[in-house]
Amino acid sequence: MTHDLDHTHDAGLRSWVPGADDHPDFPIQNLPLGIVSPDGGVPRAGVAIGRHILDLPALLATNLLSGEAAAAVEAVGETLNPLLALGAGPRRALRRDLSALLREGQAERRTIEPLLHEAAACRLHLPAAIGDYTDFYVGIHHAENIGRQFRPDNPLLPNYKHVPIGYHGRASSIRPSGAPVRRPSGQTKGPDADTIHFGPSQRLDYELELGVWVGPGNALGEPIAIGEAEAHIAGYCLLNDWSARDIQSWEYQPLGPFLSKNFVTTISPWIVTPEALLPFRIPQPPRPQGDPKPLAYLTDEADQRGGAFDLRLDVFLLTPGLREAGLPPHRVAVSNTRSMYWTAAQMLAHHASGGCNLRPGDLLGTGTISGPERDACGSLIEATLGGREPLQLASGEERRFLEDGDEVLLQAHGVREGFASIGFGECRGVIVGASG
Ligand SMILES: O=C(O)/C=C/C(=O)CC(=O)CC(=O)O
Ligand SMILES: [Ca+2]
Ligand SMILES: [Mg+2]
Secondary structure, eight states: OOSOOOGGGOTTOOBSSTTGGGOSSOSTTTOOEEEEEETTOOOEEEEEETTEEEEHHHHHHTTOSOHHHHHHHHHOSSSSHHHHHHOHHHHHHHHHHHHHHTBTTOTTHHHHGGGEEEGGGEEEOOSSOOSOEEEEOOBHHHHHHHHHHHOTTOSSOTTTTTSOOEEEOOSTTEEETTOOEEOOEEEEOOTTOSSOEEEEOSSEEOOEEEEEEEOSOOOTTOOOOGGGGGGGEEEEEEEEOOEEHHHHHHHOTTTOOSTTSOSOEEEOSOBBOTTTTGGGEEOOOOOOTTOOOOOGGGOOHHHHHHOEEOOEEEEEEEOHHHHHTTOOOEEEEEEEGGGBSSOHHHHHHHHHTTSOOOOTTOEEEOOOOOOSSGGGOSSHHHHTTTTTSOEEOTTSOEESSOOTTOEEEEEEEEOOTTSOOEEOOOEEEEEEOOOO
16 A cells, blocks of 8 residues: 555544544544535535534634645535545545544644534535446455346356456435435336336345545546556445346346436445555455456556455344334344455556546445355345345344335444454435335
8 A cells, every 4th residue: 555554543542522432433543524514504524523523614714724634624615526636645634633633632622622513413415526426346246146146157257357347327316325215116027027017116125335436536538557546546435226126137238237226326425534444454365266367457566465455344124114113123244345356446447447537526336245155245136045035034024125114224344453443334225115
């Protein structure tokens, strides 16, 4: 990696903000950036610290931020795009200053305390205006599992281990955590049916993914070298690529997913920075024997050494039956980003390799991240083997696919001995009935 662990990562670091040290997602070692409306006010930049959000424009007005950090906040309006565009320098300066200002023993505590909002009283928005969204397919276990269902004779197509496969998604329907997910209607054809039908999807599913936020980006026609790719990544979020499997299986050939995946995509609203995730970087897991070496434009020594992540991923399902019985959400899966066949840098370098320009605030999805086991599946179509083996819930309910009123919650956490654990915050959505 291009930078190192520093004092902001120390496990012993404590914050004066009440509750921050014990927060499962947002201790002082994380400091993710977002756009919030405190108490219905105008959207502005904020940083999550425990159960609170620090108002960044208000902090700027105190003159407590140093030059480069102040420039980062000055750039921001109602979206973080201008800050993402500045790249790593100002973002790191801001992290250093925030870490110092929120640290236990900070003499300016009395000045900063009034600038904190209770997160529960804030509305969280999309952190950036997303110009373009692309979804990859780097979860190799998912690709094998779902490939087996869509193409039993040919699950993993021959290009998979050479090309980071992706499809262009839809930016307009990306929503922050908590927004309702309306069941889409669409065209379907049962496997043995001879008629084609239009109506509400009967095989509604979720997909457990990470989102990758693009930073500075490239000019049209000027590819990003793999060794430079990290410098163009501004941060990460959780991403749920809601998918209507019945619509998908009928529409997807030969051009790929279209309406089956563009009705809504949910993301967690905090941008977790590459700096915060530094302790959880790992070498790229070695490719299985016999797999081809990636081409040179996808190969970088530093990326191989530390371009992958060790992040625990969880999927929970809360149904109306569980809710009414006062039972906890059902844990459907525990997975890990180690199952990514390609790194974020490889995704980004590949995307730009033909000259396509990536712009600040563009979003890349990794694709569904499933582990090899049944209880590590990042989608229901995998977990229930296409609906053949439904989930059995403590409420007595069964689930093959999502029903109206079901809520899906995704989580991601970095957990490593000797370091503070950090999380991504919430990525949740409740299914509401189809319109009309
Ligand atoms: O293999 C297929 O035809 C379809 C795959 C998907 O539905 C997955 C997709 O959106 C990419 C991913 O999430 O991995
Ligand atoms: Ca997907
Ligand atoms: Mg989608």
